[in-house]
Amino acid sequence: MSNAAESKPRRAVPVEIRDLSKQYGGVSVLKDISLSVEPGEVFVIMGPSGAGKSVLLRHLAGLEKPDAGEALIGARDAGVAETHERVRTALVFQAGALFNSMSVFDNLAFYPREHRLADKATIREKVYRTLEILNLEGSADKHPSELSGGMRKRVAIARALIMEPQLLLYDEPTSELDPISAANIAEVIGTLKEEFDVTSIVVSHDRDLALSIGDRVALLEGGSLITIDTPEGLKASTDPRVQDFLSPKIDTANPRFRDNG
Ligand SMILES: Nc1ncnc2c1ncn2[C@@H]1O[C@H](COP(=O)(O)OP(=O)(O)O)[C@@H](O)[C@H]1O
Ligand SMILES: [Mg+2]
Structure with missing residues (x-):
């Protein structure tokens, strides 16, 4: 646990499904x-x-x-x-559902910008940090169509993670x-x-x-x-x-x- 300080309450939530039918x-x-x-x-x-x-x-x-x-x-x-x-809650869909007209950077920055979660420099830092964790450092300026299927999945995961789910x-x-x-x-x-x-x-x-x-x-x-x-x-x-x-x-x-x- 690198960034979850001991003093902080747990963010991760439990889930319970009870007698669910559909x-x-x-x-x-x-x-x-x-x-x-x-x-x-x-x-x-x-x-x-x-x-x-x-x-x-x-x-x-x-x-x-x-x-x-x-x-x-x-x-x-x-x-x-x-x-x-x-x-x-963040959902990583089967097909990834990335914005194809945007760069990888903009795909990740979309949610924090839209919700004004941080200033420009902080968002930029966070996007690069998240890309780094997912081994996508070199792909920030690429568009999803320029990436392999595996890389697109990783971008989809990165985009979910940036919402701090x-x-x-x-x-x-x-x-x-x-x-x-x-x-x-x-x-x-x-x-x-x-x-x-x-x-x-x-x-x-x-x-x-x-x-x-x-x-x-x-x-x-x-x-x-x-x-x-x-x-x-x-x-x-x-x-x-x-x-x-x-x-x-x-x-x-x-x-x-x-x-x-
Ligand atoms: N919106 C829906 N309306 C009617 N049937 C559905 C709907 N969504 C899923 N189903 C049916 O429910 C069953 C389970 O589907 P699903 O959860 O997608 O399976 P999987 O385990 O492959 O993800 C399937 O028979 C599917 O056809
Ligand atoms: Mg399924």
Whole structure:
């Protein structure tokens, strides 16, 4: 913890999902989900395509309302659920959603400028510091279209971090990336908790990512939570559903090995 002084209260928030269910047009997409995430934890929700991962993440972002149950962000100990507006939540979308007409620098500076969070020099310093943490120092003046897919993902993460979020939500951060870029993103997500006091929830169908970055990993299938465990615990699990998901067989006809969002 370099910049989180001991005297400061924790910024990272706990998350609690209680008995959450969601249907679309009578089809049950999330079934009675309950889980707790500790402040500062990297918590991965993994599972095959169509499991309900993105829908669950949208509930945490406050973009969906549950049919039953609740998603509580922050202040769990006080027994009071903070509203989404009061906790700074940043979402790293699957496609990155960068402003393509702006330089990388301007993409990062956009939010702090818009919200007048600091003076020009401070914003500039912060942008460069954040780019440095994400190994993007040389890319400040480039446009997103001039960067590789992996670099664009890192810019998207940098742009989320500059908002000083208390909760960082990632949807498939390694999708569309080659294995080396994916490993690089995994490393970046892992190192962020050393630099920022933030809780991270990562949704992914990528087993390698889940097992390498997660403090704990939840397996979601068909809208139901199968298990929550540490990566070591999952690897040692005798549950055939866990073994089946983790086994490295490649079967492109099986929808669980396809990523379509
Ligand atoms: N807005 C929506 N309206 C209707 N069905 C939806 C909606 N969003 C997601 N779904 C359905 O919910 C299921 C889970 O979707 P999703 O959370 O995107 O899966 P994934 O685990 O791949 O992220 C899928 O069957 C999907 O078609
Ligand atoms: Mg998804």
